[in-house]
Amino acid sequence: MSHPFFSFNRQWRGKCFVCNQDYPEYNTGKLLCEHCKGTYQTHPFFTEVSSKLHHYFATVLPETDVKKDLLLQNFSDTFLRKESGRKKWGKDVLKKSFPSLTPLPCGQPALVKMDKLADFSGFKQVWTLDASPYIWSGTYKDLRSLAILSKAIEHNIRHLALWTAGNAGYSLAKMVHRHNATVSDKSQRKTVYCLVGDFAPPEIVVTLRSLQYRVAPISTGKGAILSREHMYNVVASMAGDNISQEGYWQVTDGWDGIGTFMYSLLAQQAFYFLKSELEQSAELKSANIYIVLPLGTGNCLLGFIKAMNRVGEGRAKIISAMPYEDNMMSFLKEKTGEAINGRTKMRRNEPEAEKLTGFYSPLSPCLYTLWQKSNPAKDGYDFSDFGQVEFVSVDRSEQIEAAARILGYSEFLVASEPSALVSFGALKTLAEKVGDNLGNSVALVVNSGFGLMGIKEQEFFTKSIFAFR
Ligand SMILES: [Zn+2]
Numbered sequence: 404m405s406h407p408f409f410s411f412n413r414q415w416r417g418k419c420f421v422c423n424q425d426y427p428e429y430n431t432g433k434l435l436c437e438h439c440k441g442t443y444q445t446h447p448f449f450t451e452v453s454s455k456l457h458h459y460f461a462t463v464l465p466e467t468d469v470k471k472d473l474l475l476q477n478f479s480d481t482f483l484r485k486e487s488g489r490k491k492w493g494k495d496v497l498k499k500s501f502p503s504l505t506p507l508p509c510g511q512p513a514l515v516k517m518d519k520l521a522d523f524s525g526f527k528q529v530w531t532l533d534a535s536p537y538i539w540s541g542t543y544k545d546l547r548s549l550a551i552l553s554k555a556i557e558h559n560i561r562h563l564a565l566w567t568a569g570n571a572g573y574s575l576a577k578m579v580h581r582h583n584a585t586v587s588d589k590s591q592r593k594t595v596y597c598l599v600g601d602f603a604p605p606e607i608v609v610t611l612r613s614l615q616y617r618v619a620p621i622s623t624g625k626g627a628i629l630s631r632e633h634m635y636n637v638v639a640s641m642a643g644d645n646i647s648q649e650g651y652w653q654v655t656d657g658w659d660g661i662g663t664f665m666y667s668l669l670a671q672q673a674f675y676f677l678k679s680e681l682e683q684s685a686e687l688k689s690a691n692i693y694i695v696l697p698l699g700t701g702n703c704l705l706g707f708i709k710a711m712n713r714v715g716e717g718r719a720k721i722i723s724a725m726p727y728e729d730n731m732m733s734f735l736k737e738k739t740g741e742a743i744n745g746r747t748k749m750r751r752n753e754p755e756a757e758k759l760t761g762f763y764s765p766l767s768p769c770l771y772t773l774w775q776k777s778n779p780a781k782d783g784y785d786f787s788d789f790g791q792v793e794f795v796s797v798d799r800s801e802q803i804e805a806a807a808r809i810l811g812y813s814e815f816l817v818a819s820e821p822s823a824l825v826s827f828g829a830l831k832t833l834a835e836k837v838g839d840n841l842g843n844s845v846a847l848v849v850n851s852g853f854g855l856m857g858i859k860e861q862e863f864f865t866k867s868i869f870a871f872r
Pocket residue numbers: 419420421422423424436437438439440462
């Protein structure tokens with residue numbers, strides 16, 4: 404059974420992240436670019452499923468134009484606010500691209516200067532783009548969920564399915580739960596199906612179920628991944644035969660496409676705002692900006708890369724922070740060995756965040772391409788090349804050190820879960836790499852927030868940083 408798909412409205416187009424091929428329309432059924440699939444399918448990571456790559460992976464992402472003027476506004480929701488000026492409703496940015504934008508609020512990120520982190524790391528200034536004030540999951544996934552729900556309303560999609568046991572599912576479930584309570588017409592209600600691995604912590608499954616999520620734990624065995632066809636068949640068996648007529652969209656983090664678009668808007672705005680802050684200092688007017696963000700599934704990372712290609716003026720370099728060994732870039736291992744940052748790393752006995760350790764991301768081909776370009780083992784590799792993304796592996800001790808710095812502050816509380824702290828943990832290694840140019844450099848750390856955690860992750864806060872609080 405082939406899963407149903409739909410096209411976004413005409414003002415949207417698709418663009419392949421790997422080869423930049425344009426597609427005149429963005430269709431949720433055709434997400435793998437025909438033109439470049441040969442470039443990575445011979446790699447061992449992809450060969451296992453190479454005949455059906457399009458069932459697993461995506462490289463084509465949706466795009467539409469948003470005016471720069473809109474992103475420079477002072478907002479009261481969804482996007483950033485400035486210190487002064489009349490506030491606009493943040494979703495004014497999105498009105499044209501999302502004709503059926505949900506009226507639900509989203510919460511608001513903040514751009515915060517963190518002086519003590521500058522002292523700690525050696526950067527001239529350190530800023531945090533803090534996503535923890537988003538109201539649904541307390542993470543930047545809320546921005547993605549807002550876009551998914553709005554598109555689902557526009558195209559009358561009633562069934563949303565995803566493979567997750569983390570914040571992507573939690574965020575969408577909470578927002579859809581609220582949406583369902585606000586519409587009187589039953590046909591406008593949505594159902595969210597969450598497929599989780601049998602490793603998913605029971606407390607998270609219970610939370611998702613409490614939001615009237617349809618949760619199906621699937622025993623896939625370690626390392627297995629689920630294709631879009633598999634997922635559809637599981638969901639169809641739960642939903643009944645009407646699913647194809649009632650609209651279906653698979654929005655596993657990375658399949659949605661639209662998350663990357665939303666993150667790119669936020670990234671552009673953060674760059675504009677930070678730039679205007681730096682212009683107030685003669686010394687830092689043209690400073691280099693290092694943007695550190697968690698690897699996750701790559702959805703946010705790709706959004707920031709797209710944004711900086713567009714507005715970064717060649718002075719913003721993207722740094723992807725990932726937990727040492729416990730990350731989805733399994734194809735990196737053969738190249739990096741044990742000492743990824745040039746020294747021995749401290750690994751946890753067990754990963755505390757299962758959501759970080761699965762190696763499957765629909766965006767793997769895109770991440771693989773980025774990795775190939777930035778491979779430190781390559782001749783002629785140059786850290787000061789601002790067009791290249793840097794991958795920094797962060798170990799347990801760095802994460803704990805960062806936790807103490809972030810969570811020990813009383814002046815401003817940034818809520819940051821273990822997976823988010825990885826970005827802060829990368830600061831010191833990054834400062835070493837920047838070396839002599841530190842005096843002309845600032846760092847912007849993206850804090851993904853503090854969302855749904857299993858017991859093992861919660862232990863990080865009761866044990867790991869016990870000494871500091
Ligand atoms: Zn392509």
